[in-house]
Amino acid sequence: MKKHLLALLLPIVGSYCSAPLASMIDFPSEPVYVTSSDEAKQLLAQRYTLTGLVNESVSTSLLSTQYRFYQGFANAVACSSSVVVTVDTNTKEVVQIYTHLLDESECQSAKEDNRAIDLDTPEQTYGPLVAAGNAKKIVTTSLNVFDPDPLTVLEDITLEYSDVISNAAYSLYSNVEVTEVAGTRYLENSRVRAVDVRAFDIDGDGALEADANQQGIITSTGDFTIERDIKDYENKQTQFLDTMAFYHIDKSVQYLQQLGFDIFSEPVQFDAFFGNKDNSTAYLAQNVIVFGNGVSADAEDADVILHELGHMINFSLVKRWRDGDTGAIGEGLGDYWAASSRYRTNKTFQPDIVFSWDGVNTSKTSTRILNDTEARYVPGVSYPAHVVRNGSNVDQLWSTPLFQVLKLAVAEHGEPAHEHIDRIIWEGIAALGGGVTMPDAALSIVKAAERLYPQSNYSDLFVKQFKAHNILTNTVAFYAPQFLMAEDGKAKVVLDLFNISGKNIHTFTGHFEQSDDVVSLSSIASFGIALSSKKQAEITVKLPDSAQCGDAFTLNAKTVTDFNNQQIPTQGEYSIPFVVCTPKLTHTPKVENSALSDATSTEGGLGGNKIGVKSYLLTLADTAVLDNDFSVSLHIKHKRMSDLKVTLTPPIGDREITLLAYENIQQEEYNQQLMSRFNQEVNRLKGESLEGTWTLKVTDRAVGESGELVSWGIANISGYSKPETATDETNNNNNNGNNGATNNGSGSGGGSLGWLSLFMLVVINKLRKNTP
Known part of the structure; x- marks a missing residue:
């Protein structure tokens, strides 16, 4: 059986009797x-x-x-x-x-959800008929619906809610089970039931508020094949909306059962025409989903229907689902469930967007996406539903890695992977409780992937995606000089080590292939609960015999982190890249020493903020072309580097090259040569002329920390300095930009790693856990 590292973050075991604790x-x-x-x-x-x-x-x-x-x-x-x-x-x-x-x-103030609700149900309607001797039976019928919505089916982004929808947008499905009594058919079966909310104590004050949109129980003597007409809704003729919600919930519950999750003891109830608000809600305690009718009727969009069903699935698996990051996780799960359903039949038209129809016919300013590559998790920050954190909608922060794993898995393994990923996600959620955080949920999902499909690479895909969004992190981050100055085939390297696990580390050990030294830290709670805490370790690295100035090589490390002797120690494999000697640049970086623009708080909206943006210009008269070996110099000081995105635009054209994208860098000073040989983004500039005005843009999307752009530049590399002249050459060509990191291996300031994953420590291949 193949086993993988289960996620990097294992907690301390201890007495939990009195003090409140995080999950x-x-x-x-x-x-x-x-x-x-x-x-x-x-x-x-x-x-x-x-x-x-x-x-x-x-x-x-x-x-x-x-x-x-x-x-x-x-x-x-x-x-x-x-x-x-x-x-x-x-x-x-x-x-x-x-x-x-x-x-x-x-x-002390916690209360159970005992809000009363008054429903008009099919049973109440046909009850007298059954009492009079009429048989209740399940029959099959045909339903006419949008699947998933007219905009997606027609692939017409100009379509508006008020338009007359062409017949091509509809799908007619037969053999759908409904209930029949005395020749009248009701939207009800063992899985789902259409109801009408007559009154509901929504605000929890003990008083029932009547629903303004009471439409009664929808029935038919034959098929449910009416087409939508929004004017009908004004007259509370809502058969199309009820048919939409019934069909899509029923189909999804059957698929969930096919996956192996038979979790609803009663039919899922819904009211497809509830209230006049542009909002839909799932109520677990009352077993009902209500669909709003604000700017548009929510039940016209299958994504909205399945999103709300996703909440019901989530709540049924974990009934105490609240607090912690459950708000954002729950919304992300709902978005994933809707997008996953649509992806089975439509993989090409806007697959990364949810609510394609309702989202453009709404009071909101935008719909949600499932490919928010810039979303990053920040430990210690609250993640309720529908808010902006660090510049991204938190719902997208959770849905993005889930959906991107689905796409990668299907592309690599074919359609069977679709069911596999859906199973993995719900199996992982089922093992959780209240107060869960995103890292907890991620760990549980990775564990589920290992157990359900041990011979697959699904767990690796989840780890990679969760790590890309900082939901899962390494236990320890290493930072080292970018360039090595060697004597007699050896170089001393000072490593900066940060505990980024968020937990006390009991022992940490690192072994390096090209060094006899061992990094060992033990029994030190002070090693780094705070993200800013740092330890240093010095090792002597043996360079390859053939190493020449300009050569690159990697220092491979294997680490073991033990949080407690009753838990599985975390094993990691790291690759630390170096370049021998320092580059000689054809242009000295431009000194700016300029304060960056911090983001500012805003009122209303999604609780977000106004981003801070500042641009810098560099004009070069050199007509040389960027060749096979060039570099972008970047020196920034900032207390929270994860706030920043840095892009570079060449003089001609509109290409914007991303140099830094909200990376989880622990150091407060970033000073790098982003070399074209090792950085795919920078290498996209190959062939550009240096001549003209270059633009560097620094975007700050989180409030509270400010910084400074020290210097920046772009130049070809004309050669590499030898060890005996390293100090002079570095100072002349890099504007003292590396605080000694490139010439003496101090590792202080900006000597972080760089090119393989844009200045962060590179963690390669699989991470494996110990077998007991």
Whole structure:
């Protein structure tokens, strides 16, 4: 069985009895077996000294049984207190333990959702007929719907809500199960049921508010094949909307059952024409989804329907789904579920956009995407639903890696991978509880991928995508000089090490292929709970015998991070690239020493901010062309480099080359030669003339930290300095820009890695976990 590193972030095990704690996820290093809730409690008492838990439920998923608990104090059942012990259903071995524990004071005001709702249901309508002796039976009928929406089917982005929709936009489906009583058919079967909300205590004040859009129960004596006419909605004739919601929910629930998740004990209820707000909502406690009718009728768009069903799936798997990052994760899951459904039949037209129809007929300024490559997770920041964090909609931060994995998996493995990825995601979510963070959820999904499809590369795809958005990170980040000055085939290298796991590290060890030195740090809680904390280690590197100035080579490292001796140590493989000697540039970088523009807070909207943008110009008279070996110099000081995007535009044309894109750089000074040989983005400039005015643009999308552009430039590399002249050449050609990092290996300031992943430490290939 192939095993991979399960994600880089393992928590400390300890006593959880009194203090409130963030969520934690644990993968036991030694086999532990559990066959009942009582045994799970015993394990928790022994392993965590955790007592006083109350049984919540025992649930099952594809491969696992989840023993769920909450803390035994007042109102705990109403808050997000959760402990989930996930056990392999066949072997009874504990797979993972999830905990989110709260102080009793945090739950004092928590209340369960006991809001009343008054529904008009099919049963109420046909009940007297059944009582009179008429049979209730399931029959099949035909339905006429948009699948998924007219804009997507017609591939016409000019289409508007008020337009008459051509027949080509409709899909007619037969053999759809509905209920028939006394010759009248109702949109109801064992999976889904159309209802009409007559009144609902939406605000929780105990009073029922009547629904202004009561349309009654939709029926038919034959088929449900009416076409949409938005004028009908004004008269509360909503058969098309009810048909849309019924069909798409029913189809999706059947697909979910096909995946192996039969999680709804009752039919999913919906009201396709609720209220006059441009919003739709899933209510788990009341088992009903309501679709708004604001600027447009939400139920005309299958993406909206399936997004809300995604919430119901999520809530059914984890009933205590609140707090932590659950708001953003839940919205991202809903967006993924809608996009995943559409991707099965449409892989070419706007696959990375959700709500293509409703999103352009709305009071909102934009719809959502599932390819937000610039979205980054920032530990310690709150992630409720529908807000902007660090410049990106948080819903997109979660949906993007999920959907991009789906596309990559299908492209590589074909259509069967589609079901595989859908299974993996819901299996991972099923093992969680309240208060979950994005890193927790990511770890659980990676674990599910390993268990469900151990011979595939799905877990690797998830790790790569989660890492790209900083949801998963390495335990430790290394930073080293970019250029080595060697004597007698050796070079001393000072490494800056940052603990970026967000947890206390018990021991950390690094072994290097080209060095006899071992980096070893142990039992030091001060090693780096704070992202700004840093340790340094010096090693002597042996260069290849054939190494010449200008040659590049990598220093390969294997590391072991142990958070606690009861958990699986995290093993990592790192590749640290170097260049021998320092480059000689044909143009000295331009000194700016200019304050950058910080982002500023804004009112309203998505709780976002106005980005700060500042541009810089560099005019060169050199008619030389950028050849096979050139470099972009970039020297920036900023306390939070992840706030920044830096782009470069050449004198001719409108190409904008990305040099830096919100990277998780821990150092506060970035000073790099971005060399064309190693940087694909920079290499796109090959063949450009140096002559003319170059534009460097620095964008800051997060409020609160400012910085400075020290210097920048672009030049061909005419050669490389030898060790004995390195100091003079570096100062002359790089404007003192590397704070000694390129000439003495100090590693201070901006001597971070650079070219293989745009100035960050490169983590290569797979990360593997120890086998017990």
